[in-house]
Each structure stands twice: as C-alpha cells, then as structure tokens.
Amino acid sequence: MNRIKVLIVDDSAVVRQVVAGVLAADPRIEVLGAAADPLLAIEYMRRQWPDVIVLDLEMPKMDGLTFLRKIMTERPTPVIICSTLTEAGARVTIDALAAGAAAIIQKPKLGLKSFLSAASDDLTSAVLSAARVNVAVLAGRRPPAPPQPVAKLNADAVIAPGTGGTLIQTTERVVAIGTSTGGTQALEVVLAALPRNAPGIVVVQHMPEKFTAAFAERLNSVCRITVVEAAHNMRVLPGQALIAPGGKHMLMRRSGAQYVVDVVDGPLVNRHRPSVDVLFRSVAKCAGPNATGIIMTGMGDDGAAGLLEMRSAGARTIAQDEASCVVYGMPKEAVKRGGVQHTVALDAIARSITAV
Template sequence: MTIKVLVVDDSALMRSLLSEVINSAPDLEVVGVAPDPIAAREMIKTLNPDVLTLDIEMPRMDGLDFLARLMRLRPMPVVMISSLTKRGSEATLQALELGAVDFLPKPKLDLPAGIEAYRVEICDKIRAACSARLQSRGAAAASMGASSLQRELSAPVPGSSGGLPERVLQERLVLIGASTGGTEAIKEVLCSLPAQMPGILLVQHMPEMFTASFAKRLDGLCRVRVKEAEHGERVMPGTAYLAPGHSHLSVRRAAGGYVCELAQSEPVNRHRPAVDVLFHSAASQVGAHGVGVILTGMGKDGAQGLLAMHKAGAWTIGQDQDSCVVYGMPREAASIGALDEVVSLKDVGQRVLARLRGGERRGKV
C-alpha cells in the first residue's frame, strides 16, 4: 500500500525539498503540495491524502487555526513541520494538543549531509501517523479556559487522600518513557498525580528547544513541579525531571537519595535522549524501589530497559493498545515480558499511586 501525502508549506523551496525526501521512499507518495491552508482544503477534498504535513506560520490562515478546523470537520493524521525557535516549539505543543500526531523541525538546508537522517525520520513518522489512533482532543483543548483548568487542577485527585509516607517519597522513584503521542500522554499522567510524589524522571523523544517549552508547559498545568533535568542535581520529591533534547538522562544513587546525570553520548535506538538509557540506569541504581512506565510511541526504545527494571524487582506498567496513539514501544515491552500490568492511559496515574502505597508487591521494597 502506498501512503498518499499532502505537503502544506508556504515556502516553495521547502515544498520541493519535502516532496523529494518523501518520494524517495517506495511506499510514500506526495500527491499534492499546497502553499497555504486555503489551497490545502480544496486538495484534501479532491486528492483524499492519507497524511498531511503542515507548516505553522503561513499566509491566509495560520496552521494552528487550520488544524483546529481540520480535526473538527475532517480528522486525519497530521505531522507538523516546525521551525526551531521558541515560538515554533510552543506552537507545536499547541498543535499536538489539537490532535496532530507528531512533528519534525524543518530540515537545515545548509547541512546536506544530514538529509539522509532527516529522510529516515520523516518517512518513519509519516508511516506511524498513517496507522495512528487519532485522539479527539481538539474540541476539548480549544474549549478549556484558564478558569476551568484551574478548577480541575485544584480538585482532589481521586483516591489520593492520606498522602504517601515520607520514606516512600524519599526512597522511591517513578520513571516514564514515551515517544509519538507522548506529550499528551505524559501530560495526562502527570496531571492525575498529587503534588506529594516521589521524584519522577521523564524521557520524551523531542529536540532540545522543544523539551524546554514542554517542561515549562507541564509545570504550569501539573500539581508536581516540572523542569528540565540538570547534570548532577539532586532528585527531590514532588518534582518531575524531563530529559533535555540534547542529552541522555540517567539516575545515580547518592548518599541519602538520587542524582540526575546527563550525557551527550551516541544515540541509542536512534534516539538521544533514549528511554532505554534511563530505564537501564534505574534497574541498576534504583532496583525494586522503582516504578517504570512506558507510554505510546513507535519503535522499541525502552523495552529492554524496562525488562531490566522488571528483573531488578521494579513494578512496570505499559499503556494499552486502545489508548495509544501508536502502539509500538508498549507492545514491544509486552512481547518480551517486561510488564507487570497493562492499563489504559486514564488509569496509569492511579496504578502508579496504588503501587507506591504498596497495593501490589513483587519486588522487596
């Protein structure tokens, strides 16, 4: 089956480059290019593409406005092509909230040697988007105002009364890894957790500029504090540490607690940061005091690391197929026996809390 792609970008050079890159794959075909959303709207009707690549800043209609209308009237898989700027990263996160499946930064035209890696990445993302489970988030994201969001966050977390013992807050760690669809999945999990939590370490596949914006966005939404991890900083209760896009994140046991470590070593499973790096470090340094969670994403990153955590006595949780945007990483983890339980995304936070309270015991903690 050939996947039909419509490229929407106001730059003629970018439309040409993206078309050339996408058409180089035997199973992908650019069936049309549009300079703006108005033209794209008509092409969607006549060409019926399987996947849309969409720029954000365009004439006649902003890419976000078009995406919101598209997901409301004719939902389809969309991969955003974003500029590597602070404004571009914030707009991309809004696009993911509105229902875009994934995103890529625009290719650097002055670095032709990097085009091959870009080609592999964009083709993989288009294939994953084509088979992705579309999330009906657009209407909810657009309609939720600041006051209603604040009321939601100030409400008690179901089943969270009584808090967690100080020993649990200091000794335990929660490790979470995700890829495609992970920005919204991580947000849902973190927003379901109380402020009183053990330290949380997160890996989400995304470039450096985007992780800074993502951490800031989560920090404004969640009860726990969220920040980008820094090398050598102590892991504190009530704080979630997101791996920066330029480095692998691992954890090291230190006197009286844990420390974040960053490394700009080679990519693992084609990713830096890689979930496997974090999970393998947790297996050796945290052992049965860890709770590992693997969320939506394409590929297999994190599966082997989660298996190592499982063997070390940690409790491991995988997102189920029905709630994943792309059922890749959790499926791989399940297939190799790395999971203690498989649950819907809406239940992940409560299952983590149940384990921290000692509701299920496998390893000695």
C-alpha cells in the same frame, strides 16, 4: 498495496518542492499536492483527503495551529509538523502536539534545501510512522522524532549492566516513564492528574533538541506537581517531574540516600537520544524495588529491555494498554519480553503511581 497519500502545506516554495521530491521518491508514498497556505490546502482536500499532512506552522491567511485544530475537530488526520528551531517555534510546536499533531520534523531557518535533502530518510520515516497512528486516540487526547539512519545500539553504549548487588535501603520512591509518539498528550493526562505529594518522577519523551524545555513549561502550567527540563546533578524530589533534554541521555544515580540525575552526551541508543532504555537501566541499578517503571505509547522498542531490567531488580512495572495508545509499539514489545507486570489504561496510570 495502497500508497500513503500525502499533502504538503508550507508557504516556502523550496520546502514544498524538496519535500515533495523526497517523498515521491518512495514507492510507498503518493504526493497528492503541495499548497502554499491552509486555504489552498482545503481546496485540495475537498477533492481528495490525504492520509498524512506535512504542515508548516507560520503561514499567511491561516496559521498552521488553527488549521491543525480545524482538521482534528472536523476529520482527524495524522499531521507532521515542520517547525523551525527557534525558541518561539518550539513553543508553538508544543501547542500543536497538544492539539493532536503526530510528530515533529526540525526545520532550520537557513540551508533549508540542503537540510531537507539530507533528512530524506527522516521525512520518509515520519510519514510512514504517522500513517500507522491511532488517530482517534490522538485527536481525543486534546485537553516522533523520526528514527535516525544509524546502527542500532543498546544501553550498553552509555551505561554498563547492573551487577545485582544489594542496594542501600531507602524509603524514597521514584517513578521512571518512557514514551514516544503520542506521548506529549499522554504525559499531560498522567502528570496533570497527580497530587502535589507524588513521588519524584523522571521522564524520557522522544523529542528533538530545543523542544523539551518548552514541553516542560507547558506541562508545568497545567500540573499540580512541578515539571522542569532536567539539568545535570539535579535532585529527584517528591512533587516534581524531570524531563530529559532533547539530544542528551538522562541517567539516575544515588548520592547517599538521595537520587540525582546525570545529563550526558553519548551515542544514539535504539536510534534515540534520550533513550528510555538508558534511563530505565540506570533506575534499575540505583533504585531497584524503590522504583516504578512505566512504558507508554510509542513506535519501536526503546524501553522494552530496560523495563525488563527494572522488573528483574524488583521494581514495579506498568505498560499503557493498546486501546489508549496512539501507537502500541513500545508497550507491546515490553509485554512480549516479559518486563510488564500490569497493563492499564492511560486514565488509570496516575492512580497506579499513587497507589503504593
């Protein structure tokens, strides 16, 4: 089996040493080298092109975002961003995802060595996942949080299954969207195409804590609808999309004839928090046939069970097609379980939302 060739680009000698050691310990991965800046990285890449690049954003001589854009223009390659947890770091990381980066690894300013050693499973999983992405789609969409090494819980850990009881009638429609790897770009395509009078939308994008606020701000700047990071008890309104905060679960519930969201703590579900399954189950229980469920590009199976619950409750259900996915994992599993009524290309999802 060919090993995945990785190049590490970071101006911190500690990061280069620890990341190289962690990745080299996996027999499926070969570390080609570690460069202190993008110019040195280019010299490495002239000799041998990597399968995956692990990239810092704040570096001398050329910043990581400029380097990423150069790579995605000249020879698209899966890139994992190592970003700090600062607010400014979150904003530039969102720009990097929009430019074609495949995933984020959180990197604190203090305790780097111990953090990276403890996150060895996350680093390895991120590289293995990045090597499987559809780079052509990822690069073409310029306009995940790695799974945690814990027991895999389902949505029962946060919200009980529905009872199948009759819902109070309402005409207000809602849309629930779940996505992961490649979803930052895909969501921009969908939400930017929606009119101001689009139905209320709730979104789970697998993303680390501190990054979702910056992500929502970016989407809000390019969309006609309003896009914000969700807060507890916020109403779901037409012309607005609520993004689940990283590190929290988001559920929707009825309050009279209105829909509101609860933002809560809880265990990882399908190794994610927020979890698509948790959101979809809550929408199935409170909205039923008034809802549309959409599952988009992403690794794994989060959302597949919840989408089936939405369909069983009378909701319309949609999956992004394989050709337009960066990773055809979550939609594929949803189709396999019978939760999908319609499979459509990414560019057609916005029309599907407004068609009803």
